[in-house]
Amino acid sequence: MIERPQSLTAVVLQELERQILSGNLGPGEPVNEKAFAERNSVSRGPIREACRKLEQAGLVTIIPNRGVFVRKLQAKDAIEICDIRAVLSGYAGRILAETVTRGQMADLTEMVERMEKEARLRNVEAFYAINSEFHQAIFDFADNQRLREMYAAINKELYLFRWRAMLVSPDLEKSNREHQEILKALAERDAACTAMMMERHAISVKNRIVASGLGG
Amino acid sequence: MIERPQSLTAVVLQELERQILSGNLGPGEPVNEKAFAERNSVSRGPIREACRKLEQAGLVTIIPNRGVFVRKLQAKDAIEICDIRAVLSGYAGRILAETVTRGQMADLTEMVERMEKEARLRNVEAFYAINSEFHQAIFDFADNQRLREMYAAINKELYLFRWRAMLVSPDLEKSNREHQEILKALAERDAACTAMMMERHAISVKNRIVASGLGG
DNA sequence: ATCCTGTATATTGTTGACAATCATTCGATT
DNA sequence: AATCGAATGATTGTCAACAATATACAGGAT
Known part of the structure; x- marks a missing residue:
């Protein structure tokens, strides 16, 4: 080449x-x-x-x-984007629950275990990195190119706001417990449950933004 | 000005x-x-x-x-886009069910009645126009600027493919019956039901594309 | 002192020219 | 006849100059 x-x-x-x-x-x-x-x-x-x-x-x-x-985003913009991100996350979970392979489950499980370790060590940076990887993986596995592109674009927009810290809960254990519940739903191939879990998990990001009262 | x-x-x-x-x-x-x-x-x-x-x-x-x-889209691209469009439609419906006003319901009802009339007259062009208006209105009423923009962008992409005819069912009556069901769910403020109806209604577009076997 | 106003400056909008790359055609060779 | 390669033409990539617009500033009138 x-x-x-x-x-x-x-x-x-x-x-x-x-x-x-x-x-x-x-x-x-x-x-x-x-x-x-x-x-x-x-x-x-x-x-x-x-x-x-x-x-x-x-x-x-x-x-x-x-x-x-x-671009300078108002709080309303951020909320709108978060909501859409949550909906797309739910969809990615729903699709993946119907198509997930053994190997993919193994990959995701391994990531959650690594997060578990970092959470115990209070290593926020490392946790955040694996967390991004985990969510990205779910979208990658969902086998919808366009969905992946949208997720990437939306993340860039959110990243834009230095609210990077808000993208993951300060309570690392709680966040990872949600990851485990998502894994469980995926393993059971329960599309509706996975979708709901993913969406709720993503909505928590919005809640933190709203709670912080940032007006942009 | x-x-x-x-x-x-x-x-x-x-x-x-x-x-x-x-x-x-x-x-x-x-x-x-x-x-x-x-x-x-x-x-x-x-x-x-x-x-x-x-x-x-x-x-x-x-x-x-x-x-x-x-841009030349493959069938897979079109399917991906249709799926996302369906998910976003479901979300728009879900939100609207929780916030819809009397006036908005009146507007939507009026559109469905006009479609009813055009369907009886077999006036496909007119039906199509009102149909677009109806769906656009639902997104407009959902009060999420970003969602509206995404819907507009996605529609342009689909429009691109001369599959315009496929965006609405050949069975106008059936299509409008679905609209009426959506209205009913909205009137009852049943978010889950509205979301499901909207999504299924949009998914039918994908089904027609798949059925036609277009490979791009 | 404040508010216009006209001028100077800075920045964006647009253009045409030149350089680099790609497509085509024609001719030579096998 | 088919294939490869060099020359030619067409198209995109980049640039610097010019035009149009907006900003900043200074001076004067109230």
Whole structure:
């Protein structure tokens, strides 16, 4: 396989997204085309193209003749996104319950066990990483490309808000107990139950956001 | 309110989308930047920006150094999209059942009555139009901006495939009977039932696509 | 002091030109 | 005749300059 140089638009897109998701560029901050272009040694063309893609993805807002700004979400936006995320999670669980294989169950079980360990050690960072992996795996196993893409896009939007800490409960044990219940429902191939569990599990994220009273 | 001229990118985006959705540009067809630019009396810059947005929206595919092509969906893609559409429909119904107002019920009821009339007249075009209106209204009433946007985006993708005829059952009476059942569930504020009805109603679209055996 | 207003500056919008890559055609070789 | 390869034409990728719009600032009138 020959290594093909990707387009500058793709490079810029990646870099811009990285800066936004890392918090280097905070919500509401403007993205100056000229400055960003010079810093990355490209012209404004690729920058503009990348920004148009990011706008469609919901990570930035473009105001005509004013420029592009990192999207600033109101609490209502976050709630809406969380709700949809929960519904999609429920669907992923429902599908997976009907199609899950022995190997997939083994993978998921292993992740939950690793989380169990990290929870005991109060290792929040590690727990969070495996937690993401676990949920991602459920969507991957659900065998619906589009569903996976939507989940990825939604997560990026939520990630955007530095509410990363809120995506997982502070009560690691409780969170993992829910994971175990999901595993159980999956093992029993109980689609309705898995769906409900997944949805409730995801809804708790919304509840934490609401409880925190963040107004964006 | 002063009439502000919209950017060329926005104009081109609208025109390109129109041509794609109308079928003037069919799936798989290339979009030649230079030709499209000259035909619309603009330079290639705005064209490229609009195409990047359409790519993110899923209406076109861009192959590096080759160009942009109207997206060609495989049957599997269509099925995936239909499934997600059904899930979102179910969610919209669920929410609406809990929040629906008298006025909204009146609006929906009126639409169903109009469909009833058109169904008797075998006026498929008119039925289809009201049908779209009905489903759109349910999403509008659900008061979730993001949900509405997703539904609109998904519909555009499905529209893309000239399967427009399949979006509504050939059996207009049966279709409208389902609408009436949805109304009934809404009136009873039965969230679970409304959700199930909406989802099943939407799933029938997928069934027709599968039955037709279209492979894209 | 505050509020206009006109000017200067900065930023985005658009364009045409040039470079890089891909598709095609024609000719040479086997 | 079929195949490979080089030259040619077409198309996309990138850039820098120009135009249009918005912002910032200074000066004057009230």
